[in-house]
Amino acid sequence: MNIRTLKAVAAGSVLALGLVSGAANAATADGTARATILQQVTVTNTSDLQFGTVAIGTGGGAVTVATGGARTCATTLVCSGATTAAGFSVSGATGMNVAISVPGSVTLTETGGATMAATLTSSAASLTLAGTAADAFRVGGTLNVGASQAAGAYAGTFTVTVNYQ
Amino acid sequence: MRLPKFMSGLCLVALGLAGPAQAAGDLLVAPTRVVLDGARGTEVILNNIDSETATYRVSLEVRRMNADGTLDEIAPEKATAAETQALNMITYAPRRIELAPNQPQAIRIGLRTPADLPDGEYRVHMLFRAIPTARSVTETQTTDTGLSIALTPIYGVTIPVIIRKGALKATASIGDARIDRSTGQPELALSLSREGNRSTYGRIRVLKPGKSTPVFEVRGVAVYPEVTKRAVSFPIDAQTAAQLAGPVTVQYLEDVDAGGRVIAETQTVIR
Numbered sequence: 001m002n003i004r005t006l007k008a009v010a011a012g013s014v015l016a017l018g019l020v021s022g023a024a025n026a027a028t029a030d031g032t033a034r035a036t037i038l039q040q041v042t043v044t045n046t047s048d049l050q051f052g053t054v055a056i057g058t059g060g061g062a063v064t065v066a067t068g069g070a071r072t073c074a075t076t077l078v079c080s081g082a083t084t085a086a087g088f089s090v091s092g093a094t095g096m097n098v099a100i101s102v103p104g105s106v107t108l109t110e111t112g113g114a115t116m117a118a119t120l121t122s123s124a125a126s127l128t129l130a131g132t133a134a135d136a137f138r139v140g141g142t143l144n145v146g147a148s149q150a151a152g153a154y155a156g157t158f159t160v161t162v163n164y165q
Numbered sequence: 166m167r168l169p170k171f172m173s174g175l176c177l178v179a180l181g182l183a184g185p186a187q188a189a190g191d192l193l194v195a196p197t198r199v200v201l202d203g204a205r206g207t208e209v210i211l212n213n214i215d216s217e218t219a220t221y222r223v224s225l226e227v228r229r230m231n232a233d234g235t236l237d238e239i240a241p242e243k244a245t246a247a248e249t250q251a252l253n254m255i256t257y258a259p260r261r262i263e264l265a266p267n268q269p270q271a272i273r274i275g276l277r278t279p280a281d282l283p284d285g286e287y288r289v290h291m292l293f294r295a296i297p298t299a300r301s302v303t304e305t306q307t308t309d310t311g312l313s314i315a316l317t318p319i320y321g322v323t324i325p326v327i328i329r330k331g332a333l334k335a336t337a338s339i340g341d342a343r344i345d346r347s348t349g350q351p352e353l354a355l356s357l358s359r360e361g362n363r364s365t366y367g368r369i370r371v372l373k374p375g376k377s378t379p380v381f382e383v384r385g386v387a388v389y390p391e392v393t394k395r396a397v398s399f400p401i402d403a404q405t406a407a408q409l410a411g412p413v414t415v416q417y418l419e420d421v422d423a424g425g426r427v428i429a430e431t432q433t434v435i436r
Contacts, residue, residue, distance in 0.1 A: 038195040038196040038210065039195060039198075040193055040194065040195035040196070040197070040210075041193065041194050041195070041197050041322055042191065042192065042193040042194075042214055043191065043192060043322055044191040045190070045191065045318060045320055048317070048318070049318065050314075051314040051316075053311045053313055053314075054311060054312045054314070055311040055312070086316075088318075088320060092197065093384070095382055095383055095384045095385075096197070096383075096384050096385040097383050097384065097385045097399070098385065099234060099235050099236050101235065101236060101237070101238065106316065108314060110312075116312075125233070125234075126234060126235070126398075128383050128400070139318070143314065145312065149312060151312060152312065152313075153312075153313045153314075154313070154314050154315070155314075155315045155316075155317070156316050156317070157297065157317045157318070157319050158316060158318055158319070159294070159320070159321075160319070160320040160321075161292065161320070161322065161323050162320075162321075162322050162323070163228065163236045163290065163322075164197040164198055164322070164324045164325065164385065165198075165234075165236070165325065165385055165386060165387035
């Protein structure tokens with residue numbers, strides 16, 4: 001964490017130097033040194049959204065991974081494997097309020113072309129950064145498996161953004 | 166011809182079967198807000214804080230604020246004339262950058278305003294995100310009867326880029342300050358009403374009589390022109406909730422570098 005903060009300051013200093021040197025041409029030589037430290041933000045992905053492996057038993061149904069990571073599996077399905085919610089940690093200036101956007105739904109596509117829909121939920125719609133491990137949010141989801149869903153590997157992407165106001 | 170096609174098919178399957186992927190694309194962006202009120206542009210720094218080389222993409226998008234303060238992305242074809250105008254006025258480069266770990270890159274932002282641009286506030290949001298890399302096969306699974314699922318997050322940061330032209334004014338007022346306990350976690354909730362032709366931006370703080378330092382303060386709260394009133398709520402701990410109860414002064418202030426002016430102030434009793 002400290003290393004990241006230091007690097008942020010370093011990046012800010014590079015820009016500040018450029019700005020200051022530009023202004024120095026017009027200024028009188030009074031020997032004042034100035035540096036601008038820019039407010040920065042970092043976003044880190046700490047875990048992926050894992051539904052584990054799902055097999056169709058007696059029919060279709062829903063598999064839900066809560067934002068806490070726990071799985072709920074329809075009785076018509078057979079679920080196995082470890083599950084996790086997607087995790088993201090945010091760091092930035094303490095006290096800053098940021099909004100979080102997560103799409104409501106996502107479509108997964110199997111290599112043969114079959115598709116499956118999932119809905120997504122975020123543990124928070126906004127965060128006030130406190131400079132602690134609590135500056136994080138998780139994304140869970142519900143996968144809707146059809147009764148005649150083709151077996152195979154389904155892949156999809158979803159976009160999560162941390163929005164400064 | 167046949168062999169490469171066959172091989173690319175194999176690779177696609179491998180992508181889907183990949184197990185837990187290593188995070189790639191962690192990023193740092195500074196500053197977190199850009200206001201352009203003259204002809205001059207600026208720069209934003211993007212840094213790869215991951216341990217691997219990553220490719221990042223920079224883009225502009227339209228976002229609108231909702232009454233709860235969230236920012237929804239709006240498809241370009243649904244943008245208003247003013248939003249499209251804002252997209253067209255901002256130039257930026259580079260748009261696609263490959264960065265080694267801890268390598269910063271400046272993104273130059275330029276402004277191209279038409280001479281007949283009507284006075285007003287124009288805004289777009291600049292999105293910085295990593296392009297996901299192909300995942301390596303870390304485990305093999307047999308999926309004769311089962312489904313394996315790989316959902317890859319594409320994650321990033323958006324910062325507002327605001328263009329102001331002409332003498333613009335806005336006033337705001339604070340209402341409904343209270344402690345909301347409906348969700349179990351106490352929250353300081355209030356509403357911000359805005360009037361005028363520009364956004365307001367700043368920090369909210371709560372002062373108690375007899376205390377020299379604010380008992381609560383949060384920064385980076387905007388009310389954009391598309392909303393006249395928005396709700397604001399901040400989770401607080403029980404200790405802060407106890408401190409807030411009683412007579413208070415709630416202030417909405419501009420940032421110090423924007424003048425530090427009090428935008429709105431109200432005296433109320435928080436319960």
